[in-house]
Amino acid sequence: MSKLKITETALRDGHQSLIATRLKTEEILPILEKMDEAGYHSLEVWGGATFDACIRFLNEDPWARLREIRKRVRNTKLQMLLRGQNLLGYRHYGDDVVEKFVEKSIENGIDIIRIFDALNDYRNIKTSVEATRKYGGHAQICIAYTTSEVHTVDYYVEKVREIDAMGADSICIKDMAGILMPNVAYELIKRMKEVTELPIELHTHCTSGIADMLYMKAVEAGVDIIDTGISPFSGGTAQPATEVFAETFRGHERDPELDMDILAEIADYFKPIKEKYRAEGILNPKVMDTEPKTLKYQVPGGMLSNLLSQLEGQGAADKYEDVLNEIPRVRKDLGYPPLVTPLSQMVGTQSVFNVLTGGRYKVVPKEIKDYVMGMYGQSPAPVDEEIKKIIIGDETPITHRPADDIEPEFDRLAAEIGDLAKSEEDVLMYALFPENAKKFLENRGKPQVEEVEEYHINLVI
Amino acid sequence: MSKLKITETALRDGHQSLIATRLKTEEILPILEKMDEAGYHSLEVWGGATFDACIRFLNEDPWARLREIRKRVRNTKLQMLLRGQNLLGYRHYGDDVVEKFVEKSIENGIDIIRIFDALNDYRNIKTSVEATRKYGGHAQICIAYTTSEVHTVDYYVEKVREIDAMGADSICIKDMAGILMPNVAYELIKRMKEVTELPIELHTHCTSGIADMLYMKAVEAGVDIIDTGISPFSGGTAQPATEVFAETFRGHERDPELDMDILAEIADYFKPIKEKYRAEGILNPKVMDTEPKTLKYQVPGGMLSNLLSQLEGQGAADKYEDVLNEIPRVRKDLGYPPLVTPLSQMVGTQSVFNVLTGGRYKVVPKEIKDYVMGMYGQSPAPVDEEIKKIIIGDETPITHRPADDIEPEFDRLAAEIGDLAKSEEDVLMYALFPENAKKFLENRGKPQVEEVEEYHINLVI
Ligand SMILES: [Co+2]
Ligand SMILES: [Co+2]
Numbered sequence: 001m002s003k004l005k006i007t008e009t010a011l012r013d014g015h016q017s018l019i020a021t022r023l024k025t026e027e028i029l030p031i032l033e034k035m036d037e038a039g040y041h042s043l044e045v046w047g048g049a050t051f052d053a054c055i056r057f058l059n060e061d062p063w064a065r066l067r068e069i070r071k072r073v074r075n076t077k078l079q080m081l082l083r084g085q086n087l088l089g090y091r092h093y094g095d096d097v098v099e100k101f102v103e104k105s106i107e108n109g110i111d112i113i114r115i116f117d118a119l120n121d122y123r124n125i126k127t128s129v130e131a132t133r134k135y136g137g138h139a140q141i142c143i144a145y146t147t148s149e150v151h152t153v154d155y156y157v158e159k160v161r162e163i164d165a166m167g168a169d170s171i172c173i174k175d176m177a178g179i180l181m182p183n184v185a186y187e188l189i190k191r192m193k194e195v196t197e198l199p200i201e202l203h204t205h206c207t208s209g210i211a212d213m214l215y216m217k218a219v220e221a222g223v224d225i226i227d228t229g230i231s232p233f234s235g236g237t238a239q240p241a242t243e244v245f246a247e248t249f250r251g252h253e254r255d256p257e258l259d260m261d262i263l264a265e266i267a268d269y270f271k272p273i274k275e276k277y278r279a280e281g282i283l284n285p286k287v288m289d290t291e292p293k294t295l296k297y298q299v300p301g302g303m304l305s306n307l308l309s310q311l312e313g314q315g316a317a318d319k320y321e322d323v324l325n326e327i328p329r330v331r332k333d334l335g336y337p338p339l340v341t342p343l344s345q346m347v348g349t350q351s352v353f354n355v356l357t358g359g360r361y362k363v364v365p366k367e368i369k370d371y372v373m374g375m376y377g378q379s380p381a382p383v384d385e386e387i388k389k390i391i392i393g394d395e396t397p398i399t400h401r402p403a404d405d406i407e408p409e410f411d412r413l414a415a416e417i418g419d420l421a422k423s424e425e426d427v428l429m430y431a432l433f434p435e436n437a438k439k440f441l442e443n444r445g446k447p448q449v450e451e452v453e454e455y456h457i458n459l460v461i
Numbered sequence: 462m463s464k465l466k467i468t469e470t471a472l473r474d475g476h477q478s479l480i481a482t483r484l485k486t487e488e489i490l491p492i493l494e495k496m497d498e499a500g501y502h503s504l505e506v507w508g509g510a511t512f513d514a515c516i517r518f519l520n521e522d523p524w525a526r527l528r529e530i531r532k533r534v535r536n537t538k539l540q541m542l543l544r545g546q547n548l549l550g551y552r553h554y555g556d557d558v559v560e561k562f563v564e565k566s567i568e569n570g571i572d573i574i575r576i577f578d579a580l581n582d583y584r585n586i587k588t589s590v591e592a593t594r595k596y597g598g599h600a601q602i603c604i605a606y607t608t609s610e611v612h613t614v615d616y617y618v619e620k621v622r623e624i625d626a627m628g629a630d631s632i633c634i635k636d637m638a639g640i641l642m643p644n645v646a647y648e649l650i651k652r653m654k655e656v657t658e659l660p661i662e663l664h665t666h667c668t669s670g671i672a673d674m675l676y677m678k679a680v681e682a683g684v685d686i687i688d689t690g691i692s693p694f695s696g697g698t699a700q701p702a703t704e705v706f707a708e709t710f711r712g713h714e715r716d717p718e719l720d721m722d723i724l725a726e727i728a729d730y731f732k733p734i735k736e737k738y739r740a741e742g743i744l745n746p747k748v749m750d751t752e753p754k755t756l757k758y759q760v761p762g763g764m765l766s767n768l769l770s771q772l773e774g775q776g777a778a779d780k781y782e783d784v785l786n787e788i789p790r791v792r793k794d795l796g797y798p799p800l801v802t803p804l805s806q807m808v809g810t811q812s813v814f815n816v817l818t819g820g821r822y823k824v825v826p827k828e829i830k831d832y833v834m835g836m837y838g839q840s841p842a843p844v845d846e847e848i849k850k851i852i853i854g855d856e857t858p859i860t861h862r863p864a865d866d867i868e869p870e871f872d873r874l875a876a877e878i879g880d881l882a883k884s885e886e887d888v889l890m891y892a893l894f895p896e897n898a899k900k901f902l903e904n905r906g907k908p909q910v911e912e913v914e915e916y917h918i919n920l921v922i
Contacts, residue, residue, distance in 0.1 A: 182677070234670070267753070290696045292702055292704030292728070296725060
């Protein structure tokens with residue numbers, strides 16, 4: 001078997017998961033030449049929540065960050081995460097915006113675009129996959145992993161065939177909730193390898209405590225690439241530690257051949273940065289805790305804690321177990337949507353409503369109506385007919401690709417933002433996050449208003 | 462293969478590793494009946510640092526804690542950790558004290574005594590093993606795991622034969638530093654199984670990030686028992702999470718058959734307790750971090766951070782790498798002692814001296830002299846002849862069992878403490894921790910002096 005490849009996640013998912021995506025470009029740049037020498041397959045550095053966080057919290061141009069990173073990383077591939085037709089934003093965008101965004105991502109330095117759709121409805125990623133290939137990028141298509149009656153190994157193998165047919169360059173099993181069990185992964189990867197030549201990458205989170213064992217069995221099954229984070233940005237809600245896998249497989253046939261001395265230097269670089277965010281309270285110590293209830297309820301850790309605080313806010317904490325038992329029923333009603341943003345929030349809210357309002361589907365949020373109307377794409381299994389009737393009455397759901405209903409919109413958006421945009425990248429920023437991008441572009445170049453410093457005085461009497 | 466057994470460590474190693482052994486008896490008792498129903502093989506509840514912590518920090522009688530635990534745990538075995546001739550204290554004790562301590566531990570409720578010697582010199586555990594058997598306990602003998610030229614799989618297999626010959630009831634591979642690599646464990650356990658019928662238990666710590674994979678490969682190799690902690694007292698410097706292994710092997714041939722609902726209840730019980738200790742600062746968030754440097758340098762994580770702060774204290778932090786490189790040389794000179802308390806501190810200090818004093822072994826602490834004199838037992842390999850000459854000159858090391866030089870001392874200690882001791886248990890408390898036991902016994906029954914409450918005022922100006 002070939003050498004195991006490693007995607008380093010510290011610069012995207014690592015800090016997104018542990019410190020709310022707050023890593024600054026000035027904290028990233030000084031270590032990049034070193035990271036470029038470590039022997040990584042790729043560095044995940046962009047996409048996901050980083051774009052939004054740059055504009056919203058850091059007063060940084062995300063495009064400029066990408067260009068600065070690319071300047072310093074000459075040998076290692078740069079990778080990003082893209083939510084298909086949603087790009088990095090919160091709605092479906094027009095195909096012209098999607099294509100332009102992909103073009104500009106590649107032009108500014110990205111090599112590999114990891115593309116996923118929450119429902120695994122690949123019509124929602126078609127445009128971004130095609131654009132990636134058109135502009136010379138590597139298109140990695142995700143299987144968003146979940147468990148249900150219909151989400152069998154056979155189901156996923158069928159998805160692999162779809163991915164192959166779309167012309168992907170590689171496949172990612174995206175276990176965003178950390179619920180893929182090691183033995184299931186072993187079988188899944190073995191089966192996938194029987195039907196595809198494409199490299200298979202595995203992505204998980206440590207939240208439930210299963211991640212290291214998952215990677216071990218995946219490597220034994222022949223997975224090509226795993227996602228890990230350098231130790232200070234590993235564990236907890238983030239990925240397993242890079243050094244651990246470099247050491248575990250050192251000298252074995254799958255040896256990833258990472259440079260242990262360089263990994264130690266990278267870890268030493270990030271340690272004080274992590275300590276700073278810990279001291280500032282941005283690294284909440286709870287994110288490092290193991291939450292195996294995720295395995296028991298098949299519900300992501302973050303969703304569990306959100307539900308509990310939602311219920312507590314309404315003085316209904318005693319209904320927690322009822323809601324946890326309602327979730328699988330709602331999932332079944334809705335055709336087993338994977339519990340990933342935004343579907344996890346939608347299913348969670350509907351479950352709370354079903355328990356608290358004294359009747360199932362007496363109250364239905366607009367998002368669930370849109371979902372049943374097919375506006376998010378096709379559900380993994382059909383929505384239950386009776387429930388559908390309750391939710392949308394006699395209306396007929398759409399069966400075409402949701403983005404087919406969206407007119408081209410780049411030119412309109414460019415006109416809207418006008419002179420504030422100095423480049424197509426600026427227009428795209430505005431397309432994704434209209435309010436915050438506008439604020440960012442208006443203030444660009446102006447001297448930063450100094451925040452008034454707060455003096456904390458800790459008196460012990 | 463038989464069902465995998467689980468030793469739950471939360472009530473000893475879990476809180477010892479994460480919150481400095483501060484769990485109070487009143488926090489332990491309410492959940493014990495529940496823990497008794499979970500399906501554990503054993504609960505580790507006593508020994509290690511818990512005895513000392515009860516007297517020193519909690520104003521609790523450790524013997525009373527044990528009796529209260531035993532009352533509530535009717536079906537599950539109770540387990541403790543004992544440092545051979547050191548018992549739970551800091552010196553070698555007379556054989557009569559050792560025997561009495563073991564007798565009273567079993568009489569007060571212990572079923573399984575895990576016994577270890579830092580050097581794996583089993584003459585140092587002979588008395589405690591024999592006493593355990595004499596008083597009807599289960600004697601588990603440890604292999605303290607370390608790496609070196611002499612610590613080969615063959616070396617450990619030879620240790621297994623010794624353990625077998627001593628009449629042990631089971632064997633524990635004690636990987637206190639978290640450096641046992643998964644593939645090494647696989648081979649080691651397979652080889653051990655060829656030469657012994659005794660059940661094999663594996664104990665590790667998550668510090669280096671390797672623990673879950675270690676357990677997975679150990680289970681595949683046929684290990685009988687693994688040590689895990691319920692999730693709130695798992696991970697970091699403690700053991701892997703119990704629930705994770707219960708879920709991972711559910712439905713497999715090695716299914717530990719733990720009750721997942723009960724495990725969830727136990728976790729829910731301990732969560733707010735953990736939060737309390739976190740809020741009080743007793744749970745240092747850093748203990749949850751992964752420190753893979755342990756794997757690179759084969760030096761326990763705690764020792765790494767101690768060394769660094771020791772050097773920083775002397776303005777010599779720039780010598781850190783030199784000291785890390787000196788440690789393996791010192792270990793070689795001294796016949797490869799395992800880096801476990803107190804040997805880790807001794808080797809660390811000697812390495813610092815060798816680097817900072819401008820000459821190797823120019824300064825030698827008394828403990829190292831004693832070690833070379835054979836006062837700690839036999840080193841795994843002989844001490845280097847030249848180094849020996851430098852350290853002890855023409856003196857001749859002892860070759861007999863160190864405790865052979867200790868007279869019986871129980872009666873003398875009983876006379877010393879006099880009427881303050883109301884039982885043999887009290888005398889043993891005094892034997893182990895003379896100063897703190899005396900204070901504890903003097904204040905027993907007196908009303909507790911209320912600590913003056915501190916008012917913390919946090920002003921933000
Ligand atoms: Co992720
Ligand atoms: Co331990």
